[in-house]
Amino acid sequence: MTQIALSNLGKKFGSFTALAQMNLTIGDGEFVALLGPSGCGKSTTMNMIAGMVDPTEGDIRFDDRSILDVPMSRRGVGFVFQNYAIFTHMSVRENLAYGLRAQGVSASERNRRVNAMADLLQLTPMLDRRAAGLSVNILQRLAIGRSAVVEPAIFLLDEPLSNVDAAFRSVMRSELKALQRQFSQTLVYVTHDQLEAMTMADRIAVMDHGKLLQVGTPLEIYNNPQDVFVARFIGSPGMNILEGTIASSDEGKLVDLASAGRSAPLALSDRAASQGLPEKVLFGFRPEQVNPDPNGTMALPVNFVERIGARTILHLGGDGLEAKAVLDNQIAMPSIGDILRFSIDPKMVRLFDPVSGIAIGGDI
């Protein structure tokens, strides 16, 4: 029930910059995922919000009040550690009651809240068991319950699903989302798994090398990446990026992709048109948008065929142009060495500046 505002937040460890110029406002009750590869600064950001690490620049505000001088025990932040940090020398009940005890809640109230939380998370049968021998799945729920029981205004989760098995992960994804709705807390979720971010978050903040690259809803991030890194990082496989040059034709501007052929005439947005196009561009399209078409204007040889069940991933490439295509199994599949001729819907093409890596014209 608190808004978090990060302004110009930065952290340096000696000469190494872990985070720079982070500006992000996380709304009251919002579920925001910090997504990025290892070492992108997402955990550092999280630890600074919790108070475990002090920023070297910028400010963190909860509801317009700077909390930099508030010690971490009084920030009212619930934190779920990657390895859960369960107090294994205590029982499940003692773990759940720990925060309430520390805050001096009366015994009867404490019992009521611990029992309610245990009920909610289906921990009741093991309340009096020692936490040491419990399975990872239970430890995970216990970790969430232990933080949630003190009703923190802000919930921070540091890769909470990276240690659980794949089947349980998908259960937990929906469960976490349901829990967050129930508690209606502001929730920041650190992950390197885009599937978790895409399925749970209201908004995703994509980070790389200590920089915040794009913030948006999962669909915005997927459909309109503002940056080549985001384009490649989001999606599985990520967006294809080919180098090309702008050429003109009777029907309008198009992109010449050398040996891969030419794109269909571009459907430029007004903004892109008014901005003008650089001579060289990065031509981006999602592998799912590859449309096999005997009359297609583009063609690439098939290097490798990867069957993953319902769909098949084709690895295309030659002459420094690498791309992937995701096709339904219904169509006749080319084999290795064949030339795949295809077309891309002009509306689905994204152009990026080859120097800055930034999307041209925003929404096309």
Next chain:
Amino acid sequence: MNGVSVKEADIAVLPQDNAGSEEKRLGFWLTLPAQCLVLFIAVFPILMQLYISMTDWSPLDGIPWYRAYELWIGFINYTDLASDSRFWAAMWRTFLVMIVCVPIQFLLGLGLAVLFVDEFPGKRWFYSTLLIPMMVVPAVAGYMFFLLFQSGGPVNDLLSLFSASPVKIAWLSDPSLALVAVMAADIWQWTPLMFLILLAGMISVPQDQQMAAVLLGASWGRRFFTIVLPRMKTIIIIALAIRTIEIFKIFDTLYIMTGGGPGVATETISVYIYKVTQQDLIWGYVAAIALAILIVLSVISAIAISRMSKGANAR
């Protein structure tokens, strides 16, 4: 290693009923000679002691130890021991040193560990300095404290600063104070070891659990008493057991400071044994005393070990 040999190795490791027990049996026979040797080394001195303790043997009797049966007296050494007031007084003194020194060393060591678990400027320097007493040869430490506690020594000079008239306490020749001086020396010398062990234990308490406690609103004290101390339980038991057993053996420092005196005022169990061995030369009796102490120390170790395994199960 190629694929085939990996497979073979896997099969050998598989717990197949027959092969497994056969392998165990082979292992048993192969290690038997070494096991016997180890057992012999461990058990022989104890058995020899037990044997001698049943006799009135002394090296002056002119017969080798294995013929001590000629002087067989049965349990008389043990019944003597039970009524030996000097032995019980020495036991009590040893116990007194233990219940004073071990808790003080523990609390000082724990306090220092709390200070040193966090970074502060000059930490390395302080750290090395603190460990010096532990490295001093006990005999040298005894001599140092012998000098410190002279009636014209630095301890009295220091006390004189806080009182109107010059302090002239005869620490080492006053029967009621000599033991205090001995305890001071032991605390000085062995607190660093306690500190070192406890610091190692404290550092190994998982940081994230401590962070989790703080994030849940725990104060420093709550975190310390509910997370740090319980997680150090095993190492605390080890530290206490080591010091308790060591104090039973307190000898060199003490012998140089007081020689067990004045009179028998600082005669601990080791000093008493030494005197009986070297001055009275009644070795049969010494063997009986030594066995009695061995039993006491075994009980202490057994308690420590059982507490430790309980602690380990809780994890």
